[in-house]
Amino acid sequence: MGVNETLANVSSDFMIAALLIYSLAVLAFAGDFAFGRPRRAAVAVKQQTRIAELASVGAGPAAGSAVSGGVPADGPRTTAPPPANVLPSRQASLSRAINDAGNWVRVAVALSVLGVTSHLIAVVTRGFAVHRAPWGNMYEFVTALTCVAGIFFVYVMLRYRAWSLGVFVMGAIVITLGLAETVIYTAAGPVVPALQSYWLSIHVTAMTLSTGIFFIAFVLGILYLTTDVYRARVAAGKAEPGNGLLERIPSAAQLDKLTYRTIIFGFPVWTFGVIAGAIWADEAWGHYWSWDPVETWAFITWVLYAAYLHARATGGWRGRRAHYIQIIGFASLAFNILVVQVFITGMHSYAGLG
Amino acid sequence: MTDVHAPASVNPGAPPQTPPEGGGSATPDSPRRPSGVPQQKNLPLWRWAWRQITSMRTALVLLFLLALGAIPGSIIPQTGNDPAQVQQYFISHPALAPWLSRFGLFDVYGSPWFAAIYLLLFISLVGCVVPRTFRLVGQSRTPPPKAPRFLGRLPHSATYVSPLPPQEAVAAAASVLGGHHFRLRTNVSTGTTPSSPPGKKADAGDKTFWLSAEKGYLREAGNLLFHLSLLGILICVAVGGLFGYKADKLLVEGQSYADTPSALDDFYPGRLATGSDLAPFDITLNNFTATYITSGQNAGQPAAYNANVTYTATSGGAAKTDDLQVNHPLNVDGVKVYLIGHGFAPVFSVTDAQGKVVYDQATPFIPADTSTMLSDGVVKAPNAAPEQLGFMGVFVPTAVEGSGGTLNSAFPAAENPAVSLIGYSGNLGMDSGLPQSVYQMDTTAMTKVAAQPHLMFPGQTWKLPNGLGSITFVGYKQWVSLTATYDPGQGPALAFAALALLGILVSFVVRRRRVFVRAVAADGNRGSILTVGGLARTDASGGFEEEFARLAAELAGTEPTNQSETGA
Numbered sequence A: 001m002g003v004n005e006t007l008a009n010v011s012s013d014f015m016i017a018a019l020l021i022y023s024l025a026v027l028a029f030a031g032d033f034a035f036g037r038p039r040r041a042a043v044a045v046k047q048q049t050r051i052a053e054l055a056s057v058g059a060g061p062a063a064g065s066a067v068s069g070g071v072p073a074d075g076p077r078t079t080a081p082p083p084a085n086v087l088p089s090r091q092a093s094l095s096r097a098i099n100d101a102g103n104w105v106r107v108a109v110a111l112s113v114l115g116v117t118s119h120l121i122a123v124v125t126r127g128f129a130v131h132r133a134p135w136g137n138m139y140e141f142v143t144a145l146t147c148v149a150g151i152f153f154v155y156v157m158l159r160y161r162a163w164s165l166g167v168f169v170m171g172a173i174v175i176t177l178g179l180a181e182t183v184i185y186t187a188a189g190p191v192v193p194a195l196q197s198y199w200l201s202i203h204v205t206a207m208t209l210s211t212g213i214f215f216i217a218f219v220l221g222i223l224y225l226t227t228d229v230y231r232a233r234v235a236a237g238k239a240e241p242g243n244g245l246l247e248r249i250p251s252a253a254q255l256d257k258l259t260y261r262t263i264i265f266g267f268p269v270w271t272f273g274v275i276a277g278a279i280w281a282d283e284a285w286g287h288y289w290s291w292d293p294v295e296t297w298a299f300i301t302w303v304l305y306a307a308y309l310h311a312r313a314t315g316g317w318r319g320r321r322a323h324y325i326q327i328i329g330f331a332s333l334a335f336n337i338l339v340v341q342v343f344i345t346g347m348h349s350y351a352g353l354g
Numbered sequence B: 001m002t003d004v005h006a007p008a009s010v011n012p013g014a015p016p017q018t019p020p021e022g023g024g025s026a027t028p029d030s031p032r033r034p035s036g037v038p039q040q041k042n043l044p045l046w047r048w049a050w051r052q053i054t055s056m057r058t059a060l061v062l063l064f065l066l067a068l069g070a071i072p073g074s075i076i077p078q079t080g081n082d083p084a085q086v087q088q089y090f091i092s093h094p095a096l097a098p099w100l101s102r103f104g105l106f107d108v109y110g111s112p113w114f115a116a117i118y119l120l121l122f123i124s125l126v127g128c129v130v131p132r133t134f135r136l137v138g139q140s141r142t143p144p145p146k147a148p149r150f151l152g153r154l155p156h157s158a159t160y161v162s163p164l165p166p167q168e169a170v171a172a173a174a175s176v177l178g179g180h181h182f183r184l185r186t187n188v189s190t191g192t193t194p195s196s197p198p199g200k201k202a203d204a205g206d207k208t209f210w211l212s213a214e215k216g217y218l219r220e221a222g223n224l225l226f227h228l229s230l231l232g233i234l235i236c237v238a239v240g241g242l243f244g245y246k247a248d249k250l251l252v253e254g255q256s257y258a259d260t261p262s263a264l265d266d267f268y269p270g271r272l273a274t275g276s277d278l279a280p281f282d283i284t285l286n287n288f289t290a291t292y293i294t295s296g297q298n299a300g301q302p303a304a305y306n307a308n309v310t311y312t313a314t315s316g317g318a319a320k321t322d323d324l325q326v327n328h329p330l331n332v333d334g335v336k337v338y339l340i341g342h343g344f345a346p347v348f349s350v351t352d353a354q355g356k357v358v359y360d361q362a363t364p365f366i367p368a369d370t371s372t373m374l375s376d377g378v379v380k381a382p383n384a385a386p387e388q389l390g391f392m393g394v395f396v397p398t399a400v401e402g403s404g405g406t407l408n409s410a411f412p413a414a415e416n417p418a419v420s421l422i423g424y425s426g427n428l429g430m431d432s433g434l435p436q437s438v439y440q441m442d443t444t445a446m447t448k449v450a451a452q453p454h455l456m457f458p459g460q461t462w463k464l465p466n467g468l469g470s471i472t473f474v475g476y477k478q479w480v481s482l483t484a485t486y487d488p489g490q491g492p493a494l495a496f497a498a499l500a501l502l503g504i505l506v507s508f509v510v511r512r513r514r515v516f517v518r519a520v521a522a523d524g525n526r527g528s529i530l531t532v533g534g535l536a537r538t539d540a541s542g543g544f545e546e547e548f549a550r551l552a553a554e555l556a557g558t559e560p561t562n563q564s565e566t567g568a
């Protein structure tokens, strides 16, 4: 089966468009940081005072929401917009929340959604152009995993109103996708016989999905560590509080929880991907596990994320240390994709480079 | 009717919320003992050691070691994957290699130290998981603890007013929560739910009635299933390693082989497997075709491999044919046969000085470059007289002249096949008693018959100088290498892997949570005020907040008339 060149071109165009739109979204998120937030922080402070008043008066106004099922289960978080560094709860309607967040966020969210849509179209049309799952080589893998990361992040952002993370996560996506386009671009084409299997779709899909999800956790982890270290320094009087930047980023506890939720979403998917890979290896090479370098590194990654999950349940290992572990876990994942698959010869004929 | 208050406004002095979610920072029954010095002075050493081994901290360290220990095997060549590269490593690093070998670094995954890591990890796992299993069984039989006194201090709480007297209000709440399959404990006798032991009835005297409800025991069960399944996988891997085998065979088109140790090129039995365990089938390679992309950017990239074979399962059975392809193994007698590699086998016929045909067969050449299928091999004619003859050759499927006049291949398919031979005469050294590879030739006791390599196309004959004889390049055939594997542990390993996945999903999705209700009589003796408190002991994927809100609303909305409905 040949390549449908028209569709392949459509795919390339949408990919470039996605990259441009993402870049604009990052600019808009950054604009919110630079110009948009002080107003919101002020609003939040005003509302905090209102909460205090309400609390002393009693909880009259909250009663109405109880009937509609939204029992304010945990205090001020449900009755009024929270201070800027608390991820607002979900009870307030999404459109209200976006409206409240100001023009910059409105534009940034719209651009993010547009970018992700364009990205998704690019990935899907590539699949139709080559008549197979569009993750048959390294370039395609990276474009697909960033697409997953984009979709997952847009979901997280909308669910937890986490606009303030946009500049970091979307920024990381732009850099990764930009590098993919410039450094490892591979034209649409068929794959070698070893990859002609429906296990390609199953195994690599799971790997792509979980990599995209772990990517988000990785960015959150970096954010956690930098802000946690910085907050500690500020608390110790060793650093300037800055111009309110830190107040706009979710608290360490919330970043921590968000990271954890992200990883426990990714971990079973990764586990499934490794199992599917083992089944495929059995079909293709005659043994389900042969410690091929790529397999070995997938195993190392899995063990590291398991260690992260354990660390969170081990005294003295929560917080920063646990984040170090998951960041090392993602580093091992990236090492597998960027170094092992490209430079170490094994049985995986995947990279499609060189 | 009912009024639901935000707890912070009811109880502004409540401590900051530290939700005991996620990694279960408040799971008192996780085995999280402080490690370090023995707690009791008289604790026997072995008890102390066992505690250390089964602690979470040790498990964490061992997980790290496992990840770390797996790394060298992906960087240093491994005997199991690529023995030739290991030999090469010994040659290029003569000082380092013996040391690496001493530490098992050429066979990391079979080395004692790697085994020590994972065996310790699994000992720790057993020591950790077995007691937890018993504890879970115990817990699932005992009712939840008594409701704490100040429910407003729990991470989630709400207050509502009920028109019912306290006792009935709590009973109504019990029937709601019971309807949601919570395990219940209460000091109110509800008829359907177990009440407290009689001694606790004293509480009724101070006019507060309470209810404890707990749900989500499956979360711990899922976690245990996950860990136990990992143990199952390890055992299956061990079984496969002991009783399974792997057998390699190179077959030229037209050849067949029976699955017996003597017919195989390589046979790797598991420690407890022998040649008599081989499945009794035989296979003939009819033909092999490789198709390649012929144009465009990806020209030369393989598009499909197909090996047409005829096989007989259990000797004497009917012959069947099959197309063996990559990703499409042949299942025969419980053994799987895989297409692993392919190459060209030029056919030569050699005549010696006396005009006798001393060699006439297809000779498998090994690809040196799989993208062009430039291959090399040797032809050895030990029966040639008076001198033995030998040839070192290069086969190219699509001959082109490379830079400097060397022979190169432009394409991996046989479009313009050619061989280039260097001829030798003398003693091949094959009767020295040492086994010799058919792909290598020992030229120490031989002399070149001509200074230059000799280029030949199919059908051409090279008359060797000095009347030593001649060699004809008759044509070529193709060969495939097949691997047959048998692994009795593989099916069960897959089953355990699926169970592990199921276990982990359950443990992530299910949350262990408790809901408490306390009721006191409202002023004026009409109705009662109820406080509901909620605590998620584990809430990996989140959502307890919403669930608690729903439950609280449902409890608050319970009216005497619809009790039975909500309780269903």
Ligand code: HEM
Binding pocket: A303, A305, A306, A309, A310, A313, B022, B023, B024, B027, B030, B031, B053, B054, B055, B056, B059, B121, B122, B124, B125, B126, B128, B129, B222, B223, B226, B227, B230, B504, B507, B508
């Ligand atoms: C083969 C090695 C092991 C692997 C790959 C592994 C993996 C995992 C994973 C992925 C989780 C998170 C899933 C969940 O929360 O249900 C987990 C949780 C847990 N593991 Fe392990 N584990 C291993 C060995 C052990 C050992 C040796 C122990 C005991 C010392 C242990 C005790 C626990 C406990 C108590 C939890 C629950 C933590 C919590 O409360 O969230 N595991 N393990």
